[in-house]
Amino acid sequence: MTVDRGRIEAAVSEILAAIGDDPGREGLVDTPRRVGELLAELYAGTGLDPADALGTTFAAGEASAVGRAGAAGTAGAPGTAGAAGASAGRADAQPAGPVLIRDIAFRSVCEHHLLPFEGVAHVAYLPGEQVAGLGGVVRVVESAASRPQLQERLTDDIADALQRGLGARGVLVVLDARHGCVTARGPRQTGSTTLTLAARGELADPAARAELTALIAAPRRPIEGGLPASDSTTPHAGMTTGAGPATGAETGEGP
Numbered sequence: 001m002t003v004d005r006g007r008i009e010a011a012v013s014e015i016l017a018a019i020g021d022d023p024g025r026e027g028l029v030d031t032p033r034r035v036g037e038l039l040a041e042l043y044a045g046t047g048l049d050p051a052d053a054l055g056t057t058f059a060a061g062e063a064s065a066v067g068r069a070g071a072a073g074t075a076g077a078p079g080t081a082g083a084a085g086a087s088a089g090r091a092d093a094q095p096a097g098p099v100l101i102r103d104i105a106f107r108s109v110c111e112h113h114l115l116p117f118e119g120v121a122h123v124a125y126l127p128g129e130q131v132a133g134l135g136g137v138v139r140v141v142e143s144a145a146s147r148p149q150l151q152e153r154l155t156d157d158i159a160d161a162l163q164r165g166l167g168a169r170g171v172l173v174v175l176d177a178r179h180g181c182v183t184a185r186g187p188r189q190t191g192s193t194t195l196t197l198a199a200r201g202e203l204a205d206p207a208a209r210a211e212l213t214a215l216i217a218a219p220r221r222p223i224e225g226g227l228p229a230s231d232s233t234t235p236h237a238g239m240t241t242g243a244g245p246a247t248g249a250e251t252g253e254g255p
Helices: 005-018 031-042 050-054 060-074 080-089 134-145 151-166 210-217
Strands: 057-059 099-110 116-126 130-132 170-179 194-201 220-224 227-230
Touching (some): 005 031, 031 099, 050 134, 050 151, 116 134, 130 134, 130 151, 151 170, 170 210
Antiparallel strands (some): 220 227
């Protein structure tokens, strides 16, 4: 959907006049144009399906084979051929472990007062037939957030888009955000944040998602070498997180 900047500019001029100010004075003369540009960015996702933002996806077996190829090469001598053969024989296997990306920064606009809310998203899924590049998951969050929203609905929109777009066996989305309508008006609770959670498929069971929720809550260390790391929790061997070097399948880039 294309934002009609002309209508926005006219409306902003009218609002400025309605509050008793002069939209033609020096400090405000360009404000309608600036607001039009701002809203075109904030609402760029209106009417779009967030699942389309996934971009290129990969067959689960293909993505698994990428990771196994490196392991086979290092463990091959003197049995390299046997290791490579075993890896190739499993190329169509689905990865059993979840994919978790923590601390995806996002911003959106509350549809009740048109004030911003911003925070971080933690997104996990259990791959089915397809896996996404890590950047694709981030783009889903951005697309779903770039429209008038409620945090509760935004959480559901992200979860539904990933399940629909990937055929995921399970999805978990947790949002932690600070709202302008709480910090800037009414009670003005500047230190409060809102947590929402959406779970789909196998991860709808609290016991099944317990490890993921523990990883989401795990302390973070300062960034080292450009990559964040958790303080005391190491993912199990079957898990992919957003904290390590990415392969081409993880980033959405082709071979």
